[in-house]
Amino acid sequence: MNTPPSPSGAERTGGPAVRIGALAPLTRPGWVEAGRHLLAGLELAVRDVNEAGGITGRPLALVVRDTAADPRRAAAAVDELARLGVAALAGEYHSVAARAAAARADALGLPFLCSSAVLDALTGHPTERVARLAPPQSRGWRIYADFLLREGHTRIAVAAEPSVYWASGTRLLRERFARRGGTVLELDMSALSPAAACDELAVDRATALLLLVGHPEPAVALVESVRRDRRLAEIMIGAPAGQPEFASWAASLGGDGTAIPFLRYLPERLGPLGARVETALRERLAEAPSFVAFEGYDTITVLADVLRSHGVERTRTAAPWPGVAVEGTRGWIRFSRVPGIGVRQWDGPPVQVVDRDPAEPDRFRILHTG
Known part of the structure; x- marks a missing residue:
């Protein structure tokens, strides 16, 4: 899916639009x-x-490209967006697509602020062109493991797909x-049916099963x-990757989808x-x-601040992250170097372990924070 630049609020600003390339999984097999x-x-x-005046009087506009969670499609989208002259890249949810986009953006000298992908190795080497808002997987999943251990689970099983x-x-x-x-x-779900996985679990006597598989x-x-x-x-049953976060989970499973702890930020x-x-998002x-x-x-809040302070030319915004200090919806956002992580990382994203309340499936219960 290719969409034209977003005109939202542009009537209050003037001059040529400052364009940001936006990557997102909008078709299957991506998590739509x-x-x-x-x-x-x-x-x-x-x-x-x-509505607040744009970027020094110029409107901001998105140029959206659908990655469908495909690394090759994500890399091709970055090439296209660079040719179109976007000032920066934003978005992406799937780690495999984000990693391909980050590598290509780095090679082209295009700033990329990754919104949601958590894989630690987002790039193959340290770079100043790429930054990330979501916590790295090593932090979130260790918090989740600590939650399981606190709850007395020392023998767990993971139902995993190859990835x-x-x-x-x-x-x-x-x-x-x-x-x-x-x-x-580890249960290899590329070789096991759900029924066969249950047989394995009954023999192993694990006290928790984690869903490391796609949704739905x-x-x-x-x-x-x-x-x-x-x-x-x-x-x-647990789902550290966050499958129960979305309404389609509750719609598909009803009461069966409750009491399944997952990570959210x-x-x-x-x-x-x-x-x-x-309120506005709802x-x-x-x-x-x-x-x-x-x-x-x-993501846009940070990029707008960067573009206002550094200008819209790529050569001037190639490494802006150390100076960022912006109020976001979930706290103040600053970027730092985290050992073992090759990109600039927001150093304070909140992490929760939550589940859907069996008594009220649309309500989330906070079980653990880190």
């Missing part, structure tokens, strides 16, 4: 719902920037559990199989800016906004 929320946040922030993202998550869990004498069983399938079928297997009545309480943006989406929508909004 995540892409829709990400784009809603990006577009709302563009509207707000333009560098899932493999990285499994490795992080193994390392964390090994330090506490725990074990991690095979995640939905696997949850349904586990919930209906009497041998597994006591097993906890919101504070316990939003401040005035976050609360105002939440109206735009016609449903409760996910943390991904807030990530999109914060």
